[in-house]
Amino acid sequence: MIHHIDMGRTVEERKKAIGALIRKGKVKFGGYRKTKIYGLLTCSSGKRMKVENRVFFKDETEAFNSGYRPCGHCMREEYKQWKRGKRSNL
Template identity: 55%
Template structure:
């Protein structure tokens, strides 16, 4: 689990580090800390959240173990289960 704000001191540094982690396969899902929802990085709902509320996961298992539930918008099948 990686909090967005922990990726660097500036927005530029955070963006660079985030891209590196995504390219390396170390981040595959994003989550919203306030409501404990996780989803795909390309989800339109996830892109609107503030950096301070954003968290990243390497796998669905990691998100589920942290108590997060799937997004109803981008992960419809997992959400319905």
């Protein structure tokens, strides 16, 4: 798990750092630290969160093992599986 706030002191530094990790495939999901929800990087819900509450994950397994659950907005099917207590996709 990577904390967004730790990726640089300025908005530009953080943007450059996270962009490089996304291009390299080291980050594929974002999460909200307060509610422990993760989702796609393109999720409109995730784009509204404050930088200090945003975290990034390499994959779903890392997010799930960190105690996060799928977003019901951008990951509907995964959320339904999580809600039923099934994690067959990991």
